[in-house]
Amino acid sequence: MDKRFWICGIVVGAAALILGMLVHGVLLRADYQAMAALYRTQAQANAHAAWILPAYLLLGLAMTWLYRRMPASDGVELARGARFGLAIALVSFVPWHMLAFVAQPLPLSLMLRQVVLDLVAMVLLGMLLAWLQPHRRVLAPPP
Template sequence: MDKRFWISGVVMTIATALLGFVVHGLLLADDYNTLVGTVMRSPEEANGMMHWMLLADACIGFAMTWIYRQGIGPSATLGQGVRFGIAVAFLTVIPQFLIYWVVTKMPAGIVHKQLVFDSLRMVVLGVLVAYLNPRRTG
């Protein structure tokens, strides 16, 4: 684990936190507000647990960096990042929200938005991690 790994992990952690806020704190906020007290925690209760969200973001940031660096191929950086982001979405986002939909009373419309927005978030993060960790020639 070299310097590039640690820098990439920190940048990815910050990026996933910011993009997560855009998706869940802004784009889905009105949808989530209709569920406070039933499916969702109150903002006060959730804010008291925000350290767990930061830990989750660090897990995503460093795991994406680590996994990506294991298989950098000869493909163009953009294409490789997009493919990696799609793979991560199929490994994490899509099953996660489908499972949550089955075990909670989350409305299908919100789940659809979660699937689309968070999958796009993973593609953006995939491209970012690819540019942070270019393949080495020679």
């Protein structure tokens, strides 16, 4: 795995962290606070917060690795990246939220918002990957 892989993976991981904070820390914060009894206390959450960075780094690196497994394209194809992000969401976040809904007493409206917002975030991450072009081996375009 070359330098470009690591840079793209770290950038996508950082973007995923920012989107995760926006979705779950800002947009859905009031919903989570209303059901605080279902979650860890603030002190417990703070004690486990160190797991957030490696989780998002792993997400960024895994998405980059999978994207590089696809055939290379001639340039930036944002629609292709969006489709990739959609596929990743459909095999990860979407079923995860649905299964959590089954196992935890969460409102259907919250699960649906989680699904939609995380799906949008993953599509944006796929588009970011397409823009970063992790297949490209050189920084300058060929003549």
